[in-house]
Amino acid sequence: MPLVAAETCRAQITSILTAWGMEAEAVRVTAEVMLETDLAGVDSHGISMLMDYDESRRKGRLNLKAVPRIVRQNPVTALVDAEAGLGHPAAVFGMKLAMSKAKLSGVGVVTVRNSHHFGAAGYYAALAPAEGLVGMVTSATRSISVVPTRGSIPLLGTNPIAFAAPAVRNAPFRLDMATSSCASNKVKVHDLQGRPLPAGWVLDEGGHPVTDPAEAWHRLRVTHQGGLTPLGGTEEMASHKGYGLAMMVHILGGVLSGASFSPIRNRTQQPEDPDNLGHFFMAIDPDCFRGEGEFEADLDEAIDVLHATPASDPAKPVLVAGDPEVASRARRLAEGIPIPESLALQLRGVCERAGVPCLMP
Missing domain, CATH: 1.10.1530.10 (Malate/L-lactate/L-sulpholactate dehydrogenase, four-helix barrel)
Incomplete structure (x- = not known):
């Protein structure tokens, strides 16, 4: 390649x-x-x-001249309007605003509404450890691609969640995940690269695995017959918990900000209407809970323990x-x-x- x-x-x-x-x-x-x-x-x-x-x-959905603006705020919270622009500038603005509030008050929580796709949630969470803070990010999503547990048609998005925390000897802890078996755009990547999908990522309307990436991408973007499984795959109880996690993420990123819920928005959305996505950003100052440097030292020790775990395959060390x-x-x-x-x-x-x-x- x-x-x-x-x-x-x-x-x-x-x-x-x-x-x-x-x-x-x-x-x-x-x-x-x-x-x-x-x-x-x-x-x-x-x-x-x-x-x-x-x-x-x-x-005509994107406002290419958008400048994010604060709608309301207090010392620890804020609501930001992305003015229908691409989500990246509004997300950086929102995360940095949450971080500035955390430095002053110990915690900062910012929601963004009227946004579009913002890329990878992990990027924004990782801004926090660079300044000694803990960061958490969630987002509602535009596409409807995830089939609820026991459902036959997709109703949810992949609703990502990211979390990052600072260490000293080690790289920051950085978790970035979809609340579905995979992000829908990973199906696109498999299609671009001509690689089959793992069974259990995408199901057809009868609940059968779809492993052909072109067929799966067509189902996700065009026919909406079947779709991605929630986190946990096809096992019902695990899938149900993943489905619940996806809804939690939407509540924080979408409902709290006053942004849209895709199954409802799609009933009336015109081709030129903005997506009105919502994001959630939280920053925490660990020094409000611990002595200076104690949080990072303890996290370093925890990461060291994980790295030192005997690997099942010596050629593949344990990852954090x-x-x-x-x-x-x-x-x-x-x-x-x-x-x-x-x-x-x-x-x-x-x-x-x-x-x-x-x-x-």
Whole structure:
């Protein structure tokens, strides 16, 4: 698979967003989030999202001049309106606002409404440990792709949750996960790369596994017959808990902010109407609970214990959340970001419509 230098990917994203008419700072922030997402190995939420954003732009759903604004706030909370722009600038704004409140009051909680897709939740949670804080992020989602436990049609999104905490000797703990068996865009990545899906990620309307990625992606995006399983897969009790977790995430990211719930919104949404997605950001100052440095020291010890666990395969040491992203970032900075030919072809179309040169091989 062709490897493309990170700065080439950044330049490509930047040229496209600029041609669309986004403000320079919004372009910088969005390109940074998307690039770091690809470097972390989350191929489903980086540069491969440009086709989706282009579709929303051409339908008139995106406010390309959006500037996030605070609607209401107090010392520890705030509500932000993303003004129907791409979610990345509003999410960075919201997380940094929560962090500033946490530094003053010990905790900060910010919700965002009237937003669009914001990429990988883990990026925003990871902003907190860089400043000695604990971060948590959740988001409602636009697409309806997850079949509720005992259901036959999809009603929920993949509703992500991310959590990050600072250490000293070790990389920060960084958990980033969907509340479904996989993120729906991972099905897209499997389709782009021509790789079959694991059985249990996607079911048809009869509850049978779908392993062909093209068929699964068509079901998720076009026919809506069957869909992703909740976290826990096909085992009913585990699936039920995953379904409940997905609803918890929507309550925090969507209901609390006053954003939309996709099954309800889709009844009346016109092609040009914004998605009105909601996000949730929380930051906690551990020094409010512990002496300075004690939290990080204890977390380091816990991570060390996990790393020291005897591995079932000596060639594959025990991983802690955040390890794969750190390893991927180092490797891809050195070697480049893999861009399948099928993705490069679609990016060429985006570039043509934007009137900018395509930098992909």
